[in-house]
Amino acid sequence: MAWTGHDECRYPHVRPHQPGPPPGGISTFSRWSKRQMRDLRLIRPRLQFGIISSTYHLPGREARRRASDQKRCRHRTKFTMRHLTKNTVARLLLVVLLISAANGVADDNHDHDAMPRLLVMAAISDNPMGIHEVMQPMADYMGRKLAPIGIESVKIIVVDNHEQMVLLLHEKKVDWITETAYSAALLQSRGGAETLVRRWKQGVPDYRSVVFTRKSRDIQSLDDLVNRRIAFQHRGSTTGYFVVASALKSAGYRLQQLGSVYDQPAAGELGYVFSGAEYNSAIWVHKGIVDAGVVSTIDWQQESILPEKIREDMRIIYTSPPIPRALELVRGDLNPVVKAAMKQALLTAHLDPEASTALAAYQGTSKFDALDGDAVAALQLIDAAIVAETSEPVSAP
Template identity: 35%
Template sequence: MSPHRMDRPSLLGTVTLLLACCLLFFGRTAYAQTLVLAQISDRPKKDYRQLRPMADHIVQAMAPFGFRRAEVRLYPDLPAFEQAIRNGQVHWITETPLTAARLYQHQLAIPVARKWKRGQQTYQSLIYVAKDSPIHNLGDLAGRIMAFEHPDSFTSFFLPLQALRQAGMTLVPLDSPHQSVPADKVGYTFSRNERNNLLWVDKGIAAAGALNDGDWSIPDRLPAELVQRMRIIHRSPSYPRAFEMVTSTLEPEAREALQQALLSLDPERDRPLLQRYEKSSRITPLEAGDLDLLRSLEVETLP
């Protein structure tokens, strides 16, 4: 037999081995996945810039699970966000307790860590009025206008709305802050951001506003001279500032890897990366009671 001749079984074995190697190589390439970090946003350009560096960092820890690149996706409202999750288009979420509770209660995502956003581990809602206002308690807001910040705001919509309801007030939405309000109700409208909220109260457009205590106390967040002209009439309990969550689109091992990658971020070593991530200072484990909190928030009572 010629020394260059190969019998049929050996030839078939070699071909099979080569084919397996090709499938392994090209299969990994073909099935390379994109890790998607998402949240609700009404300022997509700013939020994209804040989230993208962290997504690019964390995806490196996800390579063993087939993830080769990261992407940030921002959704205009909760229905669009939830539909994307149901469609398997989202893996990882960073959100405040309001949206986190909605997703957890709807069985669309579970929390894996706390985020200290803007340097705050916890925060609370404040309802405030002008210093010279005749309003001294929540009951005094009857017949007046309340300025909330945004329909998806935990501390500037959900919590103050709940506080007013618990005080026996009936709230009615307004199309404009210039509408009249029934004498026995509190009208409300949305200022869209913290500065507007404060300005509306200062200019008398709204009788009261709602912000979180970080907006109020952290220097340079709001004009100090305006803050000094205000008086706080209500403080809510404190709540976790933000949660990192994962969806069932990730396999359990991949979820754990993402969680560990987040928790391994060092406040000193990774300070620049954390600061870019919505001005975070650290990411820490969940605490006892966090799941009960998300389960107990009455998010379905929102208008």
């Protein structure tokens, strides 16, 4: 019975003429003779060249031979590493230089004066697969429209949050972004993005925020919400949080984020929680879990969010000014020729029969148009609110 190992310089082994572990493994040691068990003693595993292996101690002459083999292997390994270091350092430096040069070419592709060959379209979403399917037809359409100026393809990337998008803008790794008004204002102030056109998402150019409560409650205005609880959607929502929260703070109300819907705000403050979805806000108000909720005018009319039976029991106590429904932004230092070509293609897309499929897939977009005075004013107010929110954060529980 013999056990043969692998290459001696990588895996220490017992020589073929010496007894080794039986085919059945350690459990069959009891079948061996006392002499075999004495000559073969398993010692604790040790690390050999990055691999943990169990070694077998053999007495006498064989142990000395194995020690010599291991010493020779260590010497050979050191020699090989020293040899490689001396002969490959120049090649490694050359590879580093080539990689740096390639990165320089990639960066040059996004310089202000250079004509890019690749256009990167981006969005912020926690559902990358879904938003990719929405954006791909529009990316393909714009790729065809921009081909005459040298754009070879349009790539799509999706990030999780605003911080990642701002970083990509500063690194010049995104060119075209589609976002809501709040996100657009944030990316303009922190990332240097520019608004190109307004998008009529779901066929609507703008929308508003509404604050609603049950008719049975003694709440007639925002003043009556002091010492009560309101449900926002989530912190990144334009109409479901930011617009109303900014209006409340601008009017002098003190907001307090609550740890749960069962907590009560401090005296003189307006407590708020995040429901996570418009439907949740509606249900929480209907069941009396919170005193008021916030949705957009579009969601207010959605039967799936506010069924008619529930909506009939509600009262709107506040409606915000109009806000652009969606916006298309570009990196601020994008080549002016590309900006102009993109704007022209988007503004005329609704007149192009080839764009019908792309527009329909692009969240039911009916057209793109230039920002009017109301839209510009709304973005300026949102931008000012972002600055105020950064300097004076809302109190947390």
